[in-house]
Amino acid sequence: MADGTTERVRPRDRILETAQDMFHKHGIKGVGVDAITEAAGTNKMTLYRHFESKDDLIIECLRATACKAAAIWDAFEAEYPGDKLAQLHAWVRKAADMLNADSRGCDMANAAIELSETDHPARRVIKELKEAQRDRLVALCRDAGVGQAELLADTLSLLLEGARVSMQSVGAEGPSAQFVRMAEGLIASFRAR
Amino acid sequence: MADGTTERVRPRDRILETAQDMFHKHGIKGVGVDAITEAAGTNKMTLYRHFESKDDLIIECLRATACKAAAIWDAFEAEYPGDKLAQLHAWVRKAADMLNADSRGCDMANAAIELSETDHPARRVIKELKEAQRDRLVALCRDAGVGQAELLADTLSLLLEGARVSMQSVGAEGPSAQFVRMAEGLIASFRAR
DNA sequence: CTAGGGTGTTACCGGTCTGTAACTTTAGCG
DNA sequence: CGCTAAAGTTACAGACCGGTAACACCCTAG
Structure with missing residues (x-):
């Protein structure tokens, strides 16, 4: 909690940023939503509250x-x-x-x-x-x-x-x-x- | 022999041919070994008798x-x-x-x-x-x-x-x-x- | 005919995947 | 302070994945 980077940014933005990075490095089918949320310092439920599905997350990442x-x-x-x-x-x-x-x-x-x-x-x-x-x-x-x-x-x-x-x-x-x-x-x- | 109607292609060749086609169409991570063997008219055990692993099959397909x-x-x-x-x-x-x-x-x-x-x-x-x-x-x-x-x-x-x-x-x-x-x-x- | 290798069948293992439910905790705000 | 909405936690469903074991079968070479 001392480091503000993970705390300040909203979970949705952290997920989006992390997903972009991981999709880029490992490919879309090479990374699961669990791995993304863990790397983003959050959890799967939060991801699915902000994105309808993995496909939706993919699309948002591409737009970003x-x-x-x-x-x-x-x-x-x-x-x-x-x-x-x-x-x-x-x-x-x-x-x-x-x-x-x-x-x-x-x-x-x-x-x-x-x-x-x-x-x-x-x-x-x-x-x-x-x-x-x-x-x-x-x-x-x-x-x-x-x-x-x-x-x-x-x-x-x-x-x-x-x-x-x-x-x-x-x-x-x-x-x-x-x-x-x-x-x-x-x-x-x-x-x- | 010389019976052209029932051209009995060996299972290994059928698997290789089918895998090439399916990998090409659906991508490597988009198709499983079960789907390949079924489309090739055989079964998973036969595939693993001819190929060490899916990775091995992938390599053989690329060479082909x-x-x-x-x-x-x-x-x-x-x-x-x-x-x-x-x-x-x-x-x-x-x-x-x-x-x-x-x-x-x-x-x-x-x-x-x-x-x-x-x-x-x-x-x-x-x-x-x-x-x-x-x-x-x-x-x-x-x-x-x-x-x-x-x-x-x-x-x-x-x-x-x-x-x-x-x-x-x-x-x-x-x-x-x-x-x-x-x-x-x-x-x-x-x-x- | 017989032996044996290639093949088919079924069941299973442990793991991973997307997606959901129900509940608890936290954080912001009047 | 208390209320509310967002976020975290745990557990689970149902499907699919690569890979293996055990066993029955069939065709052909000898």
């Missing part, structure tokens, strides 16, 4: 991580106000940094793979959030003055998605090591047109 | 799918003997075909994501098999007369890997729809250098 990702995007605009091309390069750099710092990839993509049931409630949420991120990257490419902005944005998307999954199957020394070179080369190539 | 993938590669050489550039384009076409025909992506990548335990026995197998595929694609690019063959091969790898996972999170109308255009554009770009 997407929210954090959006904050990172906002930071680009704050760092290079108006300079969309600089923001695009910052996006590449940030993506590479996150690749190096964490080898578990994208929570939404991982969830889509784990939750193979086509009617899983999290699927439509994943699609929504991913489409929003795609729209944002397309807008960034377009505003950076790139012709064929959609194609560049989609190519960068696939490259990053591929790098994140390649990281997990062959490690950091695999193809993902060249991500920055690939991305920068693509941007230069599209701008030259 | 990698073997099938290798056969597809061999088909390229058979179809365009000696013409490595044609084989590379065939690789792109085949990859796109498989993307359209099946939305569950690569078994090895999916397994790497599902089996988040860093010391899981399947992990080293996945890495081996993926590295072999990478080597093969690098060799194909090099023999096709492309400068910077490694970089092209790695870029194509990431694009395909990304397309397969994007397919599962945002669907076929997402960025993965442009895979062929991206890949062909890249090959042309690398060859022009």
Whole structure:
């Protein structure tokens, strides 16, 4: 009780934060609600008072991580106000940094793979959030003055998605090591047109 | 013998085939050994007489799918003997075909994501098999007369890997729809250098 | 025909999972 | 202070999981 961190934050927020972390590290099907509540310093009943089900918790976690990702995007605009091309390069750099710092990839993509049931409630949420991120990257490419902005944005998307999954199957020394070179080369190539 | 109507496939092979299919469709953690044996028309005891554990079965399934993938590669050489550039384009076409025909992506990548335990026995197998595929694609690019063959091969790898996972999170109308255009554009770009 | 190995069947073990019920304790607040 | 709502505790239900034991069967090789 001396440490205020576990006491100050509401149980719901502690559960959400802990669940995000554990889902990310061990996968959704790799962690049970008991483990989450224990790590969050609470209990199962409290979890089920705040979330309808584990699926509901999963969805809330995905929304929360997407929210954090959006904050990172906002930071680009704050760092290079108006300079969309600089923001695009910052996006590449940030993506590479996150690749190096964490080898578990994208929570939404991982969830889509784990939750193979086509009617899983999290699927439509994943699609929504991913489409929003795609729209944002397309807008960034377009505003950076790139012709064929959609194609560049989609190519960068696939490259990053591929790098994140390649990281997990062959490690950091695999193809993902060249991500920055690939991305920068693509941007230069599209701008030259 | 020579009785084609009742093709008696050995239980081990039936189990292996069925497990590959079910792991692919529902994920590794999404299907139990009971479901596999039932679908294979046998029982759990027989499975454990042929495989040490579920983990062992997983590994054998991955090896089997990698073997099938290798056969597809061999088909390229058979179809365009000696013409490595044609084989590379065939690789792109085949990859796109498989993307359209099946939305569950690569078994090895999916397994790497599902089996988040860093010391899981399947992990080293996945890495081996993926590295072999990478080597093969690098060799194909090099023999096709492309400068910077490694970089092209790695870029194509990431694009395909990304397309397969994007397919599962945002669907076929997402960025993965442009895979062929991206890949062909890249090959042309690398060859022009 | 017989022996034996591969196979099928049933039952079971110990553990884990999501989710719920009933009750007690705590914390905030007028 | 006392009231109330939130949170903690314990126990449990019902299903599923990977894995094993014991035993009956059947097909074929010798």
